[in-house]
Amino acid sequence: MFTDINVSQIFVLDQDEALDFYVGTLGLEVQTDQDLGFMRWLTVNVPGQPGRAILLEKPGPPAMDEETAAQVRELVSKGVMGGWVGFVTDDCRRTCDELSAKGVEFTDGPNEQPYGIDAGLRDPFGNKLRFVQLRG
Amino acid sequence: MSRETEQQNRRMLRARDAMDRRFAEALDVPALARIAHVSPAHFIRTFRATFGETPHRYLQRRRVERAMALLVSTDRSVTDICMAVGFTSLGTFSRTFREIVGESPKAYRGAHPRVDHVPTHFAMAWTRPSSFGEGRGRRSE
Numbered sequence: 001m002f003t004d005i006n007v008s009q010i011f012v013l014d015q016d017e018a019l020d021f022y023v024g025t026l027g028l029e030v031q032t033d034q035d036l037g038f039m040r041w042l043t044v045n046v047p048g049q050p051g052r053a054i055l056l057e058k059p060g061p062p063a064m065d066e067e068t069a070a071q072v073r074e075l076v077s078k079g080v081m082g083g084w085v086g087f088v089t090d091d092c093r094r095t096c097d098e099l100s101a102k103g104v105e106f107t108d109g110p111n112e113q114p115y116g117i118d119a120g121l122r123d124p125f126g127n128k129l130r131f132v133q134l135r136g
Numbered sequence: 137m138s139r140e141t142e143q144q145n146r147r148m149l150r151a152r153d154a155m156d157r158r159f160a161e162a163l164d165v166p167a168l169a170r171i172a173h174v175s176p177a178h179f180i181r182t183f184r185a186t187f188g189e190t191p192h193r194y195l196q197r198r199r200v201e202r203a204m205a206l207l208v209s210t211d212r213s214v215t216d217i218c219m220a221v222g223f224t225s226l227g228t229f230s231r232t233f234r235e236i237v238g239e240s241p242k243a244y245r246g247a248h249p250r251v252d253h254v255p256t257h258f259a260m261a262w263t264r265p266s267s268f269g270e271g272r273g274r275r276s277e
Contacts, residue, residue: 013142070138077145078186079152086255107153111256120257126149130255 007043009055010083011076013125015042018056021124025102028054038062046087054085079126092117092133147172148186151179155195156260159202160222165191189267199223200236201264207245209252214241236265 012018019042022028028044031053035041039060043053059072075081089095092110096119100106107128109119118132151172155163168191169179183191199221206217215226218241223229233241251259 073142074145077142077149079149105150105153107156108257108260113256114252118255120255122149122153126146128257130257132255 005052007053007055008083008085009057010085010123010127011059011072011081011125012056012123012127013058013073013076015040015056015058017124018042019044022054022056025099025104077126079122079128081127084128084130087129087131089131089133092119092131095119095131144182145186147174148183151183151191152187152194155191155198156257159195159198160220162222163195193267196232197236197265197267198260200233201260203229203233203241204237204244204248204263204265205251205259207241208248208250217241 019030019033022044023030027047029047029050031043031045031050033040033042039062040058042056044056045051045053059076060066060069064072072081096106096110099121105122107120107122110117111119113132114135116132116135118130120128120130122128151168154168154171165176165179168183169176172179172182174182180190183194187194202221203217206212206220207214210217212220214230218226218229221229223232230241233244237244239247251263
């Protein structure tokens with residue numbers, strides 16, 4: 001049976017802008033950034049966790065037709081495409097302060113929860129992300 | 137659908153996120169329209185076209201949802217909760233709550249369980265009283 005999670009995926013509308021945000025602002029590192037000819041395979045990970053990659057996929061041909069890609073883009077920009085990532089932080093409030101100072105858009109938090117302190121933010125495209133400082 | 141539509145969606149989403157964060161404030165349409173960088177009239181039309189309900193209705197139901205959450209997760213008085221979520225009158229709050237939820241705040245408090253183990257934003261999205269029909273959870277089957 002399975003032993004871990006390897007690659008998760010979220011749609012981004014511009015991969016260079018995605019790098020600015022996920023690497024430049026959030027501090028992730030690039031795992032792979034490779035032009036496969038038919039698409040740009042771009043994955044990032046939390047530093048020190050290269051085995052758990054997040055694929056920053058741009059919707060479009062040849063995987064989907066132009067009309068479908070436009071529909072996906074619209075859903076992403078409405079914030080309802082689905083697919084979100086939850087990160088763990090060692091200090092939720094400090095992370096909120098640091099990201100806030102960088103102009104990140106928060107949806108909520110910091111929130112005291114039974115399981116820890118968490119918060120939510122949006123990437124430039126509309127995707128939701130969360131991070132939690134786990135209790136215990 | 138176009139890049140212009142995407143940018144418009146994103147601006148509407150920022151205004152909606154502001155309602156989700158700042159529901160306790162005296163947010164009005166001109167303030168929200170400024171966040172979305174459009175005129176008030178355009179904002180109302182576009183918000184409804186994008187999310188299926190007017191901004192006023194969205195905000196009212198956000199406030200009621202936050203009240204629902206506070207009723208079951210805290211011991212705060214109904215009056216205290218009414219003010220905490222942005223209503224300015226207990227009478228208006230009680231009437232609106234009953235109209236939307238179908239029972240009084242006090243009755244709601246006695247009948248509903250806490251939603252403890254999901255992130256706030258997730259609970260907020262799924263438990264805001266819907267304009268679109270109810271979900272089909274296991275319990276209703």
